[in-house]
Amino acid sequence: MAMIRLETPTGLEMSVGEAMFTQRAIRRLDPNRAVSDHHIKLILDAGSKAPNGGNAQPARYLVIQDKEKIKSFGALYHEAWWAKRRDAYGWKGREDMPEGSPYRMAAQLADEMVNAPLVILAFSTGGRFEAMSVLPGIQNMLLAARALGIGSVLTTLHPEVMDRVYALFDVPQQMTFHHCLPFGYPRGRFGPTSRLPTAQTTFWETWGQVPPWAE
Amino acid sequence: MAMIRLETPTGLEMSVGEAMFTQRAIRRLDPNRAVSDHHIKLILDAGSKAPNGGNAQPARYLVIQDKEKIKSFGALYHEAWWAKRRDAYGWKGREDMPEGSPYRMAAQLADEMVNAPLVILAFSTGGRFEAMSVLPGIQNMLLAARALGIGSVLTTLHPEVMDRVYALFDVPQQMTFHHCLPFGYPRGRFGPTSRLPTAQTTFWETWGQVPPWAE
DSSP, X not given: OOOOOOOOOTTOOSBHHHHHHTOOOOOOBOTTOOOOHHHHHHHHHHHHTSOOXXXXXXXXXXXXXXXXXXXXXXXXXXXXXXXXXXXXXXXXXXXXXXXXXXXXXXXXXXXXXXXXXXXXXXXXSSOGGGHHHHHHHHHHHHHHHHHTTOEEOOBOOOHHHHHHHHHHTTOOTTSEEEEEEEEEOBSSOOOOOOOOOGGGTEEESBTTOOOTXXX | OOOOOOOOOTTOOSBHHHHHHTOOOOOOBOTTOOOOHHHHHHHHHHHHXXXXXXXXXXXXXXXXXXXXXXXXXXXXXXXXXXXXXXXHHOOOSGGGSOTTOTTHHHHHHHHHGXXXXXXXXXXXXXXXXXXXXXXXXXXXXXXXXXXXXXXXXXXXXXXXXXXXXXXXTTOOTTSEEEEEEEEEOBSSOOOOOOOOOHHHHEEESBTTOOOTTOO
């Protein structure tokens, strides 16, 4: 059977295995190094290729690089991040956060969003149940960025700031906000993540029965 | 800066660009060719590496290869598929489906699910708003399968059959069902998909303003 061989877009030559196994949340971004328009297009093109329900393609993206706009957005992101911690844990500020909390890195991102060189906001033209048509594309974007040496992290906002975010960028009310993705060159490293072994997350033929590779 | 170089898992050498740009829904699966346990593990390992909220890792997978179980599940999938078309369009059967409907291929999958060599059901330990912690992993699984020459398609079920699916596989009630993924070697080809150009799905700095690569 003849397989169609497409040219791989230049820049995405990293193996899919290496991209996946070295993908990690990159929250410390170099504020002084811009992501080129060419790479932004490549990341968005990769996102467009992901599966979506019935090929209706409801995902829409807003690309923000303007420093003043990112500063305004970053202030709203900071407010949203702390509103989520307030709702979930009652924290009002960093002094309420336990020593060694896994949220410390995320809190730093909330501080630093104002300096992100690039933010992409993902919306959809329909309701909030379109996650199935938005998130696979976002994962493609994160993997394409990884292959280009560009870091990112998948984040959300909080209802408290939503009206102001929509107003800041003239987003029509009928659009549904899904995710916020800051992008930039990492100040840290890509590298392995800590995950449960699949032997602990997978069942075989029936619930509770372990896969053959479980010890 | 020294980058950590991890060994790419054997089998996932395809470039991330080729995997993404040739990924497509594969609904016609070879019923006579099994997917090896080694490849199933590789697909699940790839899924585990995707981002998830706060690294809580709520995704759980049920792997089904037993022919009798797949036959029972396939009958429920068929019922669910038509229940969704009934709810959405009032269709009761193939005779109600318009000529040239894009659902014809999906209807064929509904017929053929009983013969799928492998089905993986994705659940989460929490609520249905955990899509953000399940779908990026599913996209990793689909891309890893693509790199291995294994086809799949991202599908759902319908509430009408859910109790019976849970009973068939002894799934605890507190688990939330997310997606159904049949896997197998394709009877057709991988190849390009038809997608909107990103110039039509992307805005620049503010809603309604086109990106630099728009004509």
